[in-house]
Amino acid sequence: MSNTHNPLIRVAIADDHARYRAGIRHVLSLKQEIQIATEASQGQELLDSLEHSDVDVVLLDIRMPVLDGVSTLPLLRRWYPEVKVIMLSMYHEHHQMNELMLLGASAYLSKSADPEIIYQTIVSLYEA
Secondary structure (H helix, E strand, O other), X not given: XXXXXXOOEEEEEEOOOHHHHHHHHHHHHOOOOEEEEEEEOOHHHHHHHHOOOOOOXXXXXXXXXXXXXXXXXXXXXXXXXOOEEEEEEOOOOHHHHXXXXXXOOOEEEEOOOXXXXXXXXXXXXXXX
């Protein structure tokens, strides 16, 4: 997708771990077609930032303070139905996968997933 005619994929990262956000931001910023549009440390901050940012894909941590990813997901679906949402978890909460998909998640990945897998998932969802 390095063709200059392809649009940028605008990504939001919502995770309460600043180091994880920085790491993902760094890895994704190396990809020409990815633009980090906004970052947030919890769900309400993400929702507030989306009022001022156009986003195609959200990387959304399941466990965050104030408003966690599970509570944020239905609000994203209601207010931004076109946005693809990739749920992230440090824990292997596979029992929640079906619930998350019913709530409107586009994908579920472990935070320990290879960054290239996260990148490929973003591109696949964007192109779908």
